[in-house]
Every structure is written in structure tokens, then in C-alpha cells.
Amino acid sequence: MDKLLRNKKAIFIFMAPGLILFTFVLFIPICQSLYYSLCDYKATSILGPKFVGLKNYRDLMKDDTFWIALKNSLFFLVFSCVTQLIMGLFLAGLLTNIEKGKNLFKNIIYLPCVLSSAALGLLWMFIFSPKFGINKLIETLGVEGFVKNGPLWLFDTSGFIVLPMWVIAFVALWQYVGQSMMLYMAQISGISKSLYEASYIDGCSKARSFFHITLPLIRPMVATAMSLNAIGSLKFFDLVFNMTEGGPNHKTEVLATHLYQQGFKYSKYGYASAIGIVLLILCLIVTAFINKVVKTEQYEM
């Protein structure tokens, strides 16, 4: 048996396809991307990439749109981590405490997670267009002149974090909160009932037992859900692209859309690679940070 499981040929046959694919489609391209980011490389360069050192990164520092994109991405990151944590926990707490219709509500709230965010982006773009959609709905409900005087939603450009970003962040929360909720629910249902019974006997209220039993016990899951959120919000592309395409006037650009614009609209491969590397580094830092701060020792359940 041991001989069978140590068979070199079998190990090779089982592992080779996966490892080869992974190395060629993931690992080598990342190294290439790192190299391209140090090169002057456009789609039109006949000689291929030319090494220029940190020039692309220096250009990035001077690029106003990059700073807007970085600001928006970070806003997105913070917003989605915080709101998803609060809403997700809140919904999970509510749903685990009711008996009737638990599955129904759970499935409804999770539904948008499996839908195409490209399609949902188009839908919400329409809902938030100033002339019809939400403004019209409010007017139909009785507020006079709201279509004329109401907020411009996706076309507003004032403020540090522009209104369209809040709108998109809200839509993202709407779409993905189901995922956090699901993860928390799974973890909460794993907590032994006896802990709660003991706390009730000691005169603990439901709310207190939530803060003193549930919260500490699901802390590892908070770390997991948060890192999923964080990576997801940094990678965020579909909704922004279909709702505003980075406009008006680049005010709603995020890192992913900026990368797409630079790389595939203007064909600046080297420059776009530099944005990609910034994105990658951000992802790694944020995950490491969340796991360090939120994840602590696991309790015995």
C-alpha cells in the first residue's frame, strides 16, 4: 500500500496537469507583469518591452486619475469591510433567531450574489438615472418636482468622495452582503446551544449573549469574510464599469477600471502593469493586516 502511494509516476501524473497549468497561466505571468511594469511597453512597440526602471511608478505618482482611483478603491475597501461586517452580522443574528421563513429570507438576500454584476450594473444605472428611475418613483409617490430638483445620483461630481461612489458602494453592499451573512450564519449555527442556555440561566439577555458569546466565537470567520470582502472590493470592476465607466470626468475611476482604460483603451501595457502590481501589493497587505488584527486564537467550541 505504501509503495502504491509513493509511486513516483502516479504522483507525476496526478499533479502535473494542475501544476503546469498553474505555473504557466498564473505564476509566470505575474513575474512577467512585474517585469513589464518596469518597462516602456506599448501595444505599438515593435521591439517589445524596453527596460526603463521605475519610470512607470514615477509617472503613476504624477497621474491625478491614479490618485482618484486609489482613493476610490480605498474608500470602497473601507466602506465594504465596515458595512458588510455590520449588516452581515446583523442579518445573520436576526435570521438565526427566527423560526419561520429563515431559509426563504436567507435565499432571497443571497440571490444577487450569484447574478451577473454586469447585468445588475445596467439595471442600477437605470434606476439611478436622474430623469426616470428613483427620482421618478419619489415624484410618483407625491413629491412635486423631484425629477427636476432631485439629486443627479451618478452624474454628481462634488465632494471628496463623489455621490456616484456612494451609490455604487451601496449597490455593491446590496449585491454582496448575502455572502457575509451566509458565512456568519454558518459559523453561528455551529456554536453549541448549551453556551446560550447557560448564559440565560445566569440572567443574560439575548443582546448581551450576542456580544459576549456569539461575537468572540465567530471571530475567525470575521477574518475570513473580511479578507474575502477586502480582496473583492479591491478587484471591483463590473459594477463600476457598467454603471459609470469611470466617469463623469474620471471621478469614479477605481484601480481596476483605470488599469483597463490604460492597458486596453490606450494600449499602455507597461503603465497598466504598474497599476496591476500596486493592486496586487494592496491585496497582499490588506489580507495580511486583517488576518493579523482580527484573527486571534481559536476557541474550543
Next chain:
Amino acid sequence: MKKIKPIRIIIYIFLIAMAIIYLAPLLWVLMVSFKDSNHEVMTAPFSLPQSPSFDNFTFAWTAGKLGVATLNSFIVCAVALIFSMVIGSMAAFGIARLRWKLSKLSLTYFLLGMMIPVHCLLIPLFTRFTRMGLSNTLTGIIIPYVTFSLPITIYIMVGFFEGMPNELIESACIDGATIYQIFAKVCLPLGKTGLFVTGLMTFVGNWNELLLAMVFISDDFKKTLPVSLSKFVGPYNTNYTQMFAAIIIAIIPTVVVYCAFSNQIVDGLTAGAVKG
């Protein structure tokens, strides 16, 4: 008589409000997609269609090329699904069951893939695939899709294979099975639930993928659903009824899959995260 606590009522009112926020936009799209003119959408977006018609769907399906796009999406997702399941479960078996020094390390290698955003790979992949003549072909997006589905597949399947009792493999071994037979006839059938769950997640994920497909494919007849959708928005005049019909066509398949298998999808989601 059992007393109903007021807090219960508040909770249910809140939940019903949430359900409305979630379902109303989707139902509204469905309603608008049956309206027969753009004018009606502008003037009375919230009333029922005056003369409901299927024209928008036929238009989106044929002239809007969504029919082709649906077929493309289906081919891409199905092929990517099969390959990622075969390659992924093989690698997972190798990691979980075979005895070799670097098995833990290779698991870490695969799992690192979960943290890497697709965006950093777009440019190197695009330039290489163009050189290899793979850009603008369905194969060109199937290969990356398979690769990006591997980490989650391997992760979940390793859990399943490791959980299987040793005796099973021992007894198969005594009966003279080769290692390949053990994998194909003992372990795979037992890991069916795991495969099913990962398959669902992979399928849904690839079905909705936009960025990579958009970059790699420019030929209208090879576009996948999410990419074709964006054609329905023009800079100056958008035909909303058709756009909404297109949205419905794009989300119906996942809605159906979700309604049929919501429990398994949830299992997959939590199985993937709990062990992390």
C-alpha cells in the same frame, strides 16, 4: 394562547422590507422588459405594460446576438467546468492521499492563487495569447477560467479526500486495485458532493465573469453574455426595453440554477471558507 412578542413583529417587518428591496428591482426589470416602447418606459416606468409583448426578447436574442452569446457562455462554462473538475480533483487527490515530500508546499502554491487579482495577469496573458493565436477564440478564455477555478476546487476537494477513511483505500489496495482505479472508482464517487458543490460555484463564477472575456474577445460572434450586454447601452440613445430584456436573458440561467441548488451553493460557499 401563545403570545406574540412585539419584537418578533418588528423583526418580520424589517425582513419583509429587506425582501422587497431585494426582489423589487428584479421584478421591475421583468415587467419593463415586456413593455413595447421606449416611450412607455419614460412616461410610465412603474405601471404594468399596456400591451405586453415578447418582441424585446426576440430582438435581443437575434439582432442583439444574445442567442450566440448564450451559446458561447454555455460552451465556455461547460468546458471550463469539466477541465477544472478533472484537473482539480486529480491534484487534490495527489495532495491529500499520495505520499511525497512537497505535497503541503504545492497546496500552499495553489491556494496563493486565491489572493491574486486577475487584473495583474491580463496584460502578460493577453500579449502571449495574441502571439499564440489564442486571442479572440473561446479556448483563449477557457484556459484562464480553468486555472482560476483550480484553487477553490483543490481546496474543497482536498478536504473531502482527507476526510475519507484510510481503510477504504487499504481494502481497495488489497483487492488489487491500481492507484488510478482507487482514484476513479473509490475516491471520486465518494467525493461526489464535493465535486457537485465546487462545480456549481465554478459555473456561476465563470458565467458572470466580465473583465477577462471583454479583453480577450472582440469578435461579436464569440462574445460571452456579460460582454454582449454592454452593447445595449449607447452613449446617446439606449433602448431600455431591449436592454431590460437582455438583462433578463442574462440572469435567468443563474436564477434557475440558484433556485434548484441553493442549498448546495450555500454549502460550497461555507465549505470553502470555514476551513480557512
